[in-house]
Amino acid sequence: MWGEKLRVRSRWAVLAMLFLSTVLNYLDRQALSILATTIQKDLGIDNIGYAFIVQMFLISYTISYVVAGRLTDILGTRISLALFVGWWSVSNMLTGLTHNIAQLGAARFLLGLGEAGNYTAAPRIVSERFEPEKRGLAIGIYTAGAMVGATIAPPLIGWLALGHGWRATFVITGALGLVWLMVWLLVVPPRPAGEREERQKTDWKGLLTTPHLWWLLTARLLTDPVWYFYLFWFPKYLMEDRHLTLLNIAQLAWIIYLAADFGSILGGIASGAAGRRLKSPVKGRLLIMAAAAALAPLGAIIATSPDLPLVFAIAALVSFCHQAWLVNLSTLITDLFPTRGVGTAFGLIGAGSGLGGMASTYIVGALVTWHSYGAVFLCMAILHPVALFIVAQCRKVEPQPQIAG
Secondary structure (H helix, E strand, C coil): CHHHHHHHHHHHHHHHHHHHHHHHHHHHHHHHHHCHHHHHHHHCCCHHHHHHHHHHHHHHHHHHHHHHHHHHHHHCHHHHHHHHHHHHHHHHHHHCCCCCHHHHHHHHHHHHHHHCCHHHHHHHHHHHHCCHHHHHHHHHHHHHHHHHHHHHHHHHHHHHHHHHCHHHHHHHHHHHHHHHHHHHHHHCCCCCHHHCCCCCCCCHHHHHCCHHHHHHHHHHHHHHHHHHHHHHCHHHHHHHCCCCCHHHHHHHCHHHHHHHHHHHHHHHHHHHHHHHHHCCHHHHHHHHHHHHHHHHHHHHHHHHCCCHHHHHHHHHHHHHHHHHHHHHHHHHHHHHCCHHHHHHHHHHHHHHHHHHHHHHHHHHHHHHHHCCHHHHHHHHHCHHHHHHHHHHHHHHCCCCCCCCC
């Protein structure tokens, strides 16, 4: 009994470390965008150059999903996550040592190679340590770390940059990851020889010919652009169309991130409860995703330019729904693929997010330039319902046996 209590406590300690790694992941990712204007002036980089640097990150991030997923399944979760966090932390520190656009682009390319690994190792860890009815909550908790990171990044990065300069800011935030790394290796000791993680070769042909892999990949490709839009373009909409100041946005944007946090956690809790009631984890997750897909199109109301309080309320609702959707889509991967292949499967499916992000960057830019932000809100409103029709096919798939503990 004591051994069982210790195992349960241990998995929640590991989940806490996953939450913190996700906070650091977004903190390091957001640092460049927060300090962009300062860095551009210091290094003489125009907006075209800055766009190139951002694309370098997105390209490597997308490629890395596939590679990192495979490494997760080969090396096991303890070593692979340590490698990923260490890699992106050092890459973030190198950003502070750059002196031109080529060096900065290279540093952010390296950052992208490491950051995707957080989202291939974490779901496999959940698959190994949590029962199906608790996986939604576990994934919701560490996913909420992304929004916490995005929320604390502006004040923390700004404070560090004002006090120590932009170069030192990257070094300091990167060093936090190395501190996390040391704690991780203590919290998660090597497993005894008789309890090694499964590291079998992945059946690539079987995986790539699995229909539900492509259903889930397509769903992420379609719906992740909604989040990218609210993360990167919504503040521009508020400034350009609604004439808010940067101070106004800084005072109000936390509402959207807070709603996303609640969506991550409550979406996971709700799917666990629905799964128990329906006696099927997969059907429980699909039910919550259906509810999210039914509410997310309300974002189209913003195209009518309603009063600002309603704009923020609707944006918060869409943010809540998307994160609830994403948590359950991620948890479906742990349900439908065997533990030994979860990292690889998640990497392939996660690559759909990167592809959707790169494509949507150009599409949104074109719509805003040649039409209006209203056209973007209308287009975004149809993506979750379309994706739901595709991902609903997963209800026909039998869940795979998993490791718990």
